Amino acid sequence: MKIGVIGLGFVGLSLTSVLASKGKDIVGIDVDDEKCANIKKGISPFFEPELKKLLKIGLGKKLKISTDFSLIKNSDIIFVTVGTPQRSNGSIEISMIKSAVKDIGKILKNDKKNPIILIKSTVTPGTMQEIILPIIEKESRKKAGKDFGLISNPEFLQESTAIRDTKFPHVVVLGGYQTRYMKKAEKFFSEIHPNIPIVITNHQTAEMIKYANNSFLATKISFINQLSNICQKIPGANIDDVAKTIGLDPRIGKLFLNAGPGYGGSCLPKDMKALINFANRVGINPTLLNAVEHTNNKQIQNIIHLIEKTLGSLKNKHITILGTAFKPDTDDIRDSISIELIKKLLAKKVTLTVYDPKAMKNTKSIFKEKIRYADSISHSLKNSQCMIIMVHWKQFEKINDNSINIMKRKFIIDCRRVLSGKKLNSNYYAIGIGKA
Numbered sequence: 001m002k003i004g005v006i007g008l009g010f011v012g013l014s015l016t017s018v019l020a021s022k023g024k025d026i027v028g029i030d031v032d033d034e035k036c037a038n039i040k041k042g043i044s045p046f047f048e049p050e051l052k053k054l055l056k057i058g059l060g061k062k063l064k065i066s067t068d069f070s071l072i073k074n075s076d077i078i079f080v081t082v083g084t085p086q087r088s089n090g091s092i093e094i095s096m097i098k099s100a101v102k103d104i105g106k107i108l109k110n111d112k113k114n115p116i117i118l119i120k121s122t123v124t125p126g127t128m129q130e131i132i133l134p135i136i137e138k139e140s141r142k143k144a145g146k147d148f149g150l151i152s153n154p155e156f157l158q159e160s161t162a163i164r165d166t167k168f169p170h171v172v173v174l175g176g177y178q179t180r181y182m183k184k185a186e187k188f189f190s191e192i193h194p195n196i197p198i199v200i201t202n203h204q205t206a207e208m209i210k211y212a213n214n215s216f217l218a219t220k221i222s223f224i225n226q227l228s229n230i231c232q233k234i235p236g237a238n239i240d241d242v243a244k245t246i247g248l249d250p251r252i253g254k255l256f257l258n259a260g261p262g263y264g265g266s267c268l269p270k271d272m273k274a275l276i277n278f279a280n281r282v283g284i285n286p287t288l289l290n291a292v293e294h295t296n297n298k299q300i301q302n303i304i305h306l307i308e309k310t311l312g313s314l315k316n317k318h319i320t321i322l323g324t325a326f327k328p329d330t331d332d333i334r335d336s337i338s339i340e341l342i343k344k345l346l347a348k349k350v351t352l353t354v355y356d357p358k359a360m361k362n363t364k365s366i367f368k369e370k371i372r373y374a375d376s377i378s379h380s381l382k383n384s385q386c387m388i389i390m391v392h393w394k395q396f397e398k399i400n401d402n403s404i405n406i407m408k409r410k411f412i413i414d415c416r417r418v419l420s421g422k423k424l425n426s427n428y429y430a431i432g433i434g435k436a
C-alpha cells in the first residue's frame with residue numbers, strides 16, 4: 001500500500017513519521033523547500049517528543065520527502081494535512097487546502113489508481129462538499145465515490161503528545177458517502193488502530209464534530225478560569241482542589257480543568273473564532289461561545305491587574321516571564337497567551353526578560369531585540385522585580401528560595417500554581433488560590 005501525506009506540519013509530519021516508522025511505503029509532500037530539506041536530514045522543523053526518533057527510523061525505511069506532487073501518483077491513500085489558519089474576520093483561510101487539492105486533482109487525471117483522499121485539515125461544515133469535492137472533480141475529470149474516495153477525517157491530536165495521539169487516537173471519524181472507499185478506509189484504520197472506535201458519518205457532521213470537540217474543550221477552560229477568579233477572592237480557596245474533585249464526577253471528567261492564563265495555541269482560539277463566525281453566518285447567535293471567548297480574552301487582563309496592583313506603573317519595571325510556548329513540551333508559540341502578555345507589557349514600556357526551555361528561537365523571531373533572552377531560570381531572574389510563570393514546564397518546579405534570591409523584588413505571579421506547594425520567602429500570588 002502506498003500512502004501520500006500533503007503538508008508536513010504538526011499533524012502531517014507526526015502522521016508521516018508514525019506510519020513510516022512502521023515500514024509503510026509513504027511519501028510526504030510540502031511546498032516549503034527548506035522544511036523538506038531539513039526533514040530529509042532527520043531534522044524536525046519543530047519540537048515534539050519522540051518525533052525525531054520516529055522520523056529517523058522512517059527515513060531508514062521507505063519514507064520519501066519531497067516538494068514534487070507527482071510523487072503521490074499511484075497512491076492508495078492520500079492524507080491532506082495542510083494548514084487552515086485564521087482570517088481577520090475569524091473565518092478560516094482555505095487557499096492552502098484549495099491549492100493542495102487542485103494539485104491532487106491534476107495528478108489524479110492521469111492516475112490509474114483509485115485512491116482514497118482523506119482530509120485531516122480542520123474545515124468548517126460544508127467545505128468538503130461545496131469547495132474541495134468540486135475542485136478535485138474538475139481538475140481530475142473524475143467522479144468522487146466512483147473513481148476516487150473522498151473522506152473527511154478530522155484530527156484530534158494535541159501538540160506535546162502528537163505522536164502518542166497519532167498512534168492511539170481516542171476515535172477515528174470518517175465522514176462521507178457509504179461507498180466501497182469508505183469500507184476500505186474503515187478497514188485501513190481498524191488495522192492500524194485496533195480497538196479504537198470508528199465513527200462513520202457524513203461530511204458535514206464529521207466537520208462539525210471537530211469544532212464541537214474543540215469548542216467544548218475551550219468551554220471547560222473558560223469555565224475553570226472563571227471559577228479560579230472567584231476562588232482568588234476567597235481567602236484560602238484552592239482551584240486545583242475544586243477542579244480535581246469535580247473532575248472525579250464522570251459526567252464532568254478531569255481533563256482540561258487546569259486554571260491558568262487562558263487557552264492559546266494554533267487550534268482552540270482559531271477553531272472557536274471559526275465556529276462563532278460560522279454560527280453567525282447561518283443565523284445562530286452563539287451566546288455561549290462568545291462568552292467562552294470573552295472570558296478567555298479577559299484572563300490576561302487579570303494578570304496585568306495583579307502586577308499593577310503591586311508594582312504600580314509598569315514603565316521601566318523589570319519583569320521576567322517564564323515560558324513562552326503555548327504549553328509545556330512544545331516549542332510552538334502560535335497564539336500563545338505568553339506572547340500576547342509580552343506584547344501587552346511592551347506597550348506599557350516594561351523591560352522584559354524571557355526564558356523557555358524550548359521556544360526561545362521562535363520567541364526571538366517575533367520580538368528580536370525588543371526583549372532580553374535568558375539561557376536559564378537563574379539568568380532570567382537577575383534584578384527582576386516580578387516573575388510570572390506562564391507555562392508549567394517541569395524544570396520550573398525546581399525554583400526555590402535560592403533561585404529567587406537574585407531578584408530585586410521577590411514578587412511572583414504563578415499562573416499555573418507550579419510553586420503553590422512551597423512556602424517561598426516572597427510575595428506570592430497564584431491564579432486560582434485566594435491569598436489568606
Ligand code: NAD
Nearest residue numbers: 007008009010011030031082083084096099100121122155
Ligand atoms: P502547520 O502550519 O504546522 O503545517 C501545515 C503545513 O502545510 C506546512 O508545512 C505548510 O508548508 C504546508 N502546506 C501549505 N500549503 C501546502 C500545499 N498547497 N501543499 C503542500 N503543503 C502545503 O499546520 P498543523 O498545525 O499541522 O495543522 C494542519 C491542519 O490540522 C490545520 O487545519 C489544523 O487546524 C489541523 N489540526 C491541527 C492540530 C495541531 O495541534 N496542530 C490538531 C488537530 C488539527
